[in-house]
Amino acid sequence: MGAWQGRRALIISAAPCENLDHVKKIIEKYPDIVIICADGGTKYAQNLNVKPDVIVADFDSSDKEIECGELIKLTPEKDDTDTQHAAKLAIERGCKEIILVCATGGRIDHMLSNLLLCEQIDELGGRLFVVDEQNIVMIHNGGQMQFARQGLKKYISLIPLDQTLKGVTMRGVKYPLKNAILTRKKIISVSNEAICDTISIEILSGKALLIFSDDKT
Secondary structure (H helix, E strand, O other): OOOOOOOOEEEEOOOOOOOOHHHHHHHHHOOOOEEEEEHHHHHHHHHHOOOOOEEEEOOOOOOOOOOOOOEEEOOOOOOOOHHHHHHHHHHHOOOOEEEEEOOOOOOHHHHHHHHHHHHHHHHOOOEEEEEOOOEEEEEEOOEEEEEEOOOOOOEEEEEEOOOEEEEEEEEOEOOOEEEEEEEOOOOOOOOEEEOOOEEEEEEOEOOEEEEEEOOOO
16 A cells, blocks of 8 residues: 555646646645645745655756655656656555646646646546646546536536547537547537536547636636
8 A cells, every 4th residue: 555545646847837826725625635846846835835745856947955755866867757757656655636736837848748647647547637727637538527517617628639539428518519529630629618517528439638727817
């Protein structure tokens, strides 16, 4: 059994993030959450006045160490990013749900690798949520998922990870789908909106990124 069995993990990455209010709310909502900083994410931990349980870093985007429960030093010459290493560490130690923040601004290559990490963590038996001020991103790995309208963000988008999604049905939304086929070449499932108290999204075959978004105010 892992040391963090049954606990959530919060990974603070190093992408540009001007407003940390959404991160603060996550920490307040889950006081027992495991906090992992991926390299330059340490600056955000300092701004939030929290002590990370673990820092995973090769120190290519942070210039100093801060107080933490455990420091894992990586070499800059490696196959995965600090964020990917932190996510796999959380899974190995027993966390099944991971929230990744400060991971979508700045470099597009890092942003895309962080979003696609949802699929990798799913294959390892966990669930990753990429969260920023405007968006919540997760994987839909097939079957039916239901959500309560209350508390949802305004827009709902389904972005295929596989070349083709089969049997896509969306109920309780402004633009419903029934047993549709979606492809990456022609995406017709962006910017939907909930119109019922409960929405349902079903995929019979294939995986997709499910994104809940708001416009920036």
